[in-house]
Amino acid sequence: MPVNYATPAPEALLPVAGVRLGTAEAGIRKKNRRDLTLIEFAPGSHAAGVFTQNRCCAAPVTLCREHLATDGSIRALVINTGIANAATGEQGMRAARDTCDAVARMLGCRADEVLPFSTGVILEHLPVDRLIAGLPAAQADLAADHWHAAAHAIMTTDTVAKAASRRVTSADCQFTVTGISKGAGMIRPNMATMLGFVATDAGIAPALLQKLAKDAADASFNCITVDGDTSTNDSFVVIATGASGCMIDSEASPHWPAVRDAVIGVAQELAQAIVRDGEGATKFITVRVGGGGTAEECRLVAYAIGHSPLVKTAFFASDPNLGRILAAIGYAGIADLDAAGVRVWLGSGAEEVLVSENGGRADSYREEDGSRIMQAAEITVRADLGRGVAQATVWTCDLSYDYVKINADYRS
Amino acid sequence: MPVNYATPAPEALLPVAGVRLGTAEAGIRKKNRRDLTLIEFAPGSHAAGVFTQNRCCAAPVTLCREHLATDGSIRALVINTGIANAATGEQGMRAARDTCDAVARMLGCRADEVLPFSTGVILEHLPVDRLIAGLPAAQADLAADHWHAAAHAIMTTDTVAKAASRRVTSADCQFTVTGISKGAGMIRPNMATMLGFVATDAGIAPALLQKLAKDAADASFNCITVDGDTSTNDSFVVIATGASGCMIDSEASPHWPAVRDAVIGVAQELAQAIVRDGEGATKFITVRVGGGGTAEECRLVAYAIGHSPLVKTAFFASDPNLGRILAAIGYAGIADLDAAGVRVWLGSGAEEVLVSENGGRADSYREEDGSRIMQAAEITVRADLGRGVAQATVWTCDLSYDYVKINADYRS
Numbered sequence: 001m002p003v004n005y006a007t008p009a010p011e012a013l014l015p016v017a018g019v020r021l022g023t024a025e026a027g028i029r030k031k032n033r034r035d036l037t038l039i040e041f042a043p044g045s046h047a048a049g050v051f052t053q054n055r056c057c058a059a060p061v062t063l064c065r066e067h068l069a070t071d072g073s074i075r076a077l078v079i080n081t082g083i084a085n086a087a088t089g090e091q092g093m094r095a096a097r098d099t100c101d102a103v104a105r106m107l108g109c110r111a112d113e114v115l116p117f118s119t120g121v122i123l124e125h126l127p128v129d130r131l132i133a134g135l136p137a138a139q140a141d142l143a144a145d146h147w148h149a150a151a152h153a154i155m156t157t158d159t160v161a162k163a164a165s166r167r168v169t170s171a172d173c174q175f176t177v178t179g180i181s182k183g184a185g186m187i188r189p190n191m192a193t194m195l196g197f198v199a200t201d202a203g204i205a206p207a208l209l210q211k212l213a214k215d216a217a218d219a220s221f222n223c224i225t226v227d228g229d230t231s232t233n234d235s236f237v238v239i240a241t242g243a244s245g246c247m248i249d250s251e252a253s254p255h256w257p258a259v260r261d262a263v264i265g266v267a268q269e270l271a272q273a274i275v276r277d278g279e280g281a282t283k284f285i286t287v288r289v290g291g292g293g294t295a296e297e298c299r300l301v302a303y304a305i306g307h308s309p310l311v312k313t314a315f316f317a318s319d320p321n322l323g324r325i326l327a328a329i330g331y332a333g334i335a336d337l338d339a340a341g342v343r344v345w346l347g348s349g350a351e352e353v354l355v356s357e358n359g360g361r362a363d364s365y366r367e368e369d370g371s372r373i374m375q376a377a378e379i380t381v382r383a384d385l386g387r388g389v390a391q392a393t394v395w396t397c398d399l400s401y402d403y404v405k406i407n408a409d410y411r412s
Numbered sequence: 413m414p415v416n417y418a419t420p421a422p423e424a425l426l427p428v429a430g431v432r433l434g435t436a437e438a439g440i441r442k443k444n445r446r447d448l449t450l451i452e453f454a455p456g457s458h459a460a461g462v463f464t465q466n467r468c469c470a471a472p473v474t475l476c477r478e479h480l481a482t483d484g485s486i487r488a489l490v491i492n493t494g495i496a497n498a499a500t501g502e503q504g505m506r507a508a509r510d511t512c513d514a515v516a517r518m519l520g521c522r523a524d525e526v527l528p529f530s531t532g533v534i535l536e537h538l539p540v541d542r543l544i545a546g547l548p549a550a551q552a553d554l555a556a557d558h559w560h561a562a563a564h565a566i567m568t569t570d571t572v573a574k575a576a577s578r579r580v581t582s583a584d585c586q587f588t589v590t591g592i593s594k595g596a597g598m599i600r601p602n603m604a605t606m607l608g609f610v611a612t613d614a615g616i617a618p619a620l621l622q623k624l625a626k627d628a629a630d631a632s633f634n635c636i637t638v639d640g641d642t643s644t645n646d647s648f649v650v651i652a653t654g655a656s657g658c659m660i661d662s663e664a665s666p667h668w669p670a671v672r673d674a675v676i677g678v679a680q681e682l683a684q685a686i687v688r689d690g691e692g693a694t695k696f697i698t699v700r701v702g703g704g705g706t707a708e709e710c711r712l713v714a715y716a717i718g719h720s721p722l723v724k725t726a727f728f729a730s731d732p733n734l735g736r737i738l739a740a741i742g743y744a745g746i747a748d749l750d751a752a753g754v755r756v757w758l759g760s761g762a763e764e765v766l767v768s769e770n771g772g773r774a775d776s777y778r779e780e781d782g783s784r785i786m787q788a789a790e791i792t793v794r795a796d797l798g799r800g801v802a803q804a805t806v807w808t809c810d811l812s813y814d815y816v817k818i819n820a821d822y823r824s
Contacts, residue, residue: 053743054739054742054743055741055742055743055746055747055749055750055751056738056739056741056742056743056751056754056771057742057751084735086735086738086739087735087738087739087751087768087771087772087773088771088772088773089752089770089771089772089773090770090771090772091772092772121733121735122733122735122736122738122739123734123735123738123768123772123773124735124773125773227720227721227722232735232738232739232742308639309639309721309811309815309819310639310819313815313816313819313820314819314820316816316820317819317820317821319820321533321534322535323496323498323499323533323534323535323536323644324534326468326498326499326534326535326644327466327468327498327499327534327644329467329468330466330467330468330469330644331464331465331466331467331468334467335467337467338467339467339468339469339499340501342468355535356499356535358501358502359468359499359500359501359502359504360499360500360501360502360503360504360535361499361500361501361535361536361537399721399816400816401813401816401817403721403725403816404725404728404811404812404813404815404816405813407721407722407725407726407729408725408726408728408729408731409729
């Protein structure tokens with residue numbers, strides 16, 4: 001059960017002009033499951049993406065980078081679940097290329113206008129023949145209002161489909177931004193999440209679109225962690241179809257702030273949904289670290305807290321064993337951190353209590369306050385490092401029996 | 413239940429000339445539990461130690477560093493469990509100083525010849541009056557053959573006491589090396605484990621003793637991880653009493669290799685015992701990474717594998733979901749790692765199978781081989797990075813339901 005998250009209703013996911021989606025059962029790994037998704041874009045659409053920094057990245061990630069290195073024009077995404085096509089060597093690269101070739105023939109476009117994505121088990125080969133055989137059914141299913149079905153079709157260990165949608169008006173232009181994501185474990189994105197796709201009908205110049213993709217990833221998928229494992233397949237792509245008829249050529253465009261905020265807002269909703277649906281999660285934790293010399297050192301500390309199995313099990317137990325947070329701050333890797341200058345607060349909703357200052361427990365802190373806040377489903381840990389003005393935020397979840405159960409049973 | 417580990421029998425723990433140990437119930441945090449340990453050394457003994465790099469280190473760690481910065485002469489260790497005296501500010505420092513002063517008065521030595529150690533809950537104050545009130549009982553209990561009782565008294569979440577002992581003969585000298593350690597969670601030492609103490613009756617010159625402590629820590633406690641959490645209280649101390657009458661002044665001494673090997677051997681046994689007793693552990697995993705450009709990059713990879721919750725849950729499930737190992741290698745942080753050059757083997761006992769090469773699954777690898785090896789209680793993951801000759805080893809354990817249970821319930 002995700003923490004305070006439910007998939008938006010189908011009608012809440014607004015169609016994006018120039019985008020159609022179709023799903024099909026290709027039998028990639030399991031039968032009777034829609035495991036193949038095709039997303040088609042109108043001619044003139046452009047894409048930009050950010051991808052995993054994992055050196056053992058999956059074949060489709062390599063091919064996405066190659067295809068986006070041309071002119072960024074895009075006609076389709078093809079996404080399969082079941083097999084990640086990662087650690088599959090040359091055979092995996094051929095499978096990804098064959099997939100793109102088949103989609104290109106079917107849609108009448110160039111292969112480098114197709115981006116492939118896979119998610120599932122690593123080190124096993126993609127049954128590319130079954131995938132290609134399933135493409136016509138996905139094409140036949142293409143429709144502008146199939147975002148909800150696509151969000152379901154890209155799930156693996158997710159317990160809920162993740163999607164978000166916004167409509168913004170800027171001057172006389174109206175734009176729609178709709179996106180979907182998947183992921184629940186192997187989540188410590190390093191440039192993007194497992195899979196996230198956000199489309200808008202704004203027209204956005206390619207260089208600006210690339211900046212937007214990176215800014216949106218940095219403000220969303222790059223701020224989350226479930227288990228600290230960076231996937232081989234992390235991919236986040238923003239597609240701008242231009243079908244609204246309004247074009248954004250530069251950051252000086254009057255439409256830029258509204259579209260930028262909408263894309264980042266959708267990306268944050270999608271990223272937080274992944275944490276709320278984190279494997280075994282019972283709590284949604286926001287870790288805000290401020291007072292740092294640099295944003296990077298704030299991120300180090302926030303991730304040390306967000307990754308610590310001891311901190312995460314304490315949240316699961318609703319036990320204010322808050323010394324574990326201090327320990328994580330201490331080992332985060334800031335060599336000259338002055339522990340006496342660190343302050344830590346614990347909060348939920350409108351309440352926030354000072355837990356620690358001057359290298360020890362705050363005089364005003366009372367265990368019953370900590371205990372009460374730890375019962376909440378949404379908790380904020382705030383730390384001030386007392387050495388500057390930089391800050392960073394990480395969203396994470398607790399570590400429960402079910403995380404172990406889900407990951408011990410994943411392949412069975 | 414630890415993985416293939418049992419505490420040695422009392423008679424297997426050889427007394428070290430010049431060392432006596434006593435334990436007592438001080439009621440630090442729980443009643444009816446020997447939670448106070450005093451280890452007394454004959455005049456002329458020297459100590460050297462390595463301590464946590466955690467910036468939020470505990471008060472006793474700060475005081476140990478201060479006391480060892482004088483001449484390294486040592487007359488006693490005083491160790492309490494229950495409260496870690498970490499993140500306790502100035503009051504914590506006063507408690508640690510008062511403890512050393514009380515021991516010094518009792519034994520008739522200088523306060524800086526006493527080293528204090530605490531382990532237990534962080535962010536709570538040490539009841540120093542109860543600790544000091546318990547000292548006379550610990551003194552009354554002092555005996556040369558109380559290593560077994562001391563190993564028990566320093567336990568917290570440990571399920572077994574950890575101790576090791578060796579006797580070595582070099583030329584006409586006979587030396588004894590005996591040590592104890594504690595730790596089961598919050599284990600990712602960064603200079604030393606939670607607590608480890610090794611004593612020998614060899615005489616070792618102070619500078620050489622410091623080198624030995626560091627070398628032994630690097631070859632033992634700095635090669636283990638349970639949950640990746642570096643404790644605030646990690647301490648490892650080697651004490652040389654010189655009571656054997658044989659002195660080692662330099663590395664040129666004919667006795668040096670035998671004593672060095674014995675100390676490192678005891679330290680490795682103690683460190684591995686901590687992993688075997690890792691919270692919830694059902695498997696003991698050795699991760700050997702070779703073919704690296706530097707030892708440091710091999711350690712990065714070995715720890716990435718050893719920390720990955722996904723790898724650790726796969727071991728718990730005996731599921732050869734080995735792509736997770738490849739993923740961990742890929743995100744370990746070697747920016748220019750060529751995934752196609754990496755090879756990975758899985759082994760147990762005399763058997764070892766090649767799992768992956770050329771960026772994918774090895775042609776010779778069969779799932780049933782992986783499944784069979786994964787059933788074993790002791791498993792070796794070996795990786796060759798194909799980029800040099802450096803190597804590193806890390807010992808770790810799996811991640812089970814019980815890890816979560818133990819850490820969710822720790823304070824209750």
